[in-house]
């Protein structure tokens with residue numbers, strides 16, 4: 409792949425999934441008596457590549473479009489524009505059989521393990537269900553496989569006949585992870601997988617996810633608004649703002665040299681990240697900006713470093729340093745050292 413293309417990546421190995429120019433506009437009726445529906449630009453031209461075996465963290469504030477991107481990749485929503493390639497094939501062109509295969513290879517771990525588990529089904533039922541739906545195995549074979557999966561995620565084998573309410577939040581998330589692993593996927597979309605958990609349990613689940621990645625060669629798209637979590641988990645990190653990726657770089661590079669003013673504002677809000685620098689409040693997104701697709705940079709109204717061109721021209725995501733992509737009109741030299 410051309411490492412200067414706008415999808416924002418240096419050549420990191422074999423691409424597993426490519427999102428190319430994805431846009432998603434939701435049309436909703438704002439008020440009962442209003443004739444004009446409003447258009448919410450949830451994604452405004454997102455391109456990114458996931459390379460085999462990596463964790464790509466996707467970070468940004470609530471409402472910036474992270475989950476929508478995950479849902480497009482999961483084929484739960486269709487993009488208004490753009491393409492999604494898995495192993496080089498367009499998933500939107502898949503027929504029924506190909507889609508079934510895709511749903512085995514790509515799995516989702518949900519934010520809220522409580523809500524994602526049926527209270528009337530045992531842990532064994534929940535974990536074994538994908539094996540039944542996909543007719544991978546039958547009867548006793550399924551029970552054996554579920555027992556192995558329970559052990560894999562650190563739960564006792566005798567958890568198999570217990571119900572969700574008999575588990576703690578962390579244990580329920582382990583069940584969700586075991587279910588996601590049942591079909592031996594290649595790609596896992598983890599959408600805020602620890603944000604509903606106590607801080608003390610979060611690290612255990614994150615470490616489990618890392619171990620599973622090592623053991624099974626998994627690729628993760630790790631969606632979170634939590635900058636500490638994304639830093640702990642990711643090889644590369646994409647920062648989203650209002651439906652766009654504004655910066656993408658290797659983990660260490662991004663934290664040591666954030667170039668986009670939005671990333672800098674986000675990071676300045678982390679206590680202790682930059683000792684000696686004042687701890688600033690995060691600038692909130694302008695909700696009204698979601699309803700328009702302005703020609704200028706989406707961060708223009710709140711950017712502390714804006715310059716004239718930012719008002720009318722939306723900067724492309726470009727490689728400014730090796731492997732470090734930024735959508736900003738400022739020159740590298742204009743970005744003050746953090």
Ligand SMILES: Nc1ncnc2c1ncn2[C@@H]1O[C@H](COP(=O)(O)OP(=O)(O)OP(=O)(O)O)[C@@H](O)[C@H]1O
Pocket residue numbers: 434435436448449450468469470471472473474475476477633698
């Ligand atoms: N089905 C839908 N219908 C209408 N608007 C939607 C729909 N799904 C998402 N949106 C809107 O799209 C925008 C992006 O939402 P999305 O859930 O992708 O953001 P997010 O970054 O994942 O935020 P959060 O972390 O709060 O889930 C928001 O303005 C949201 O209200």
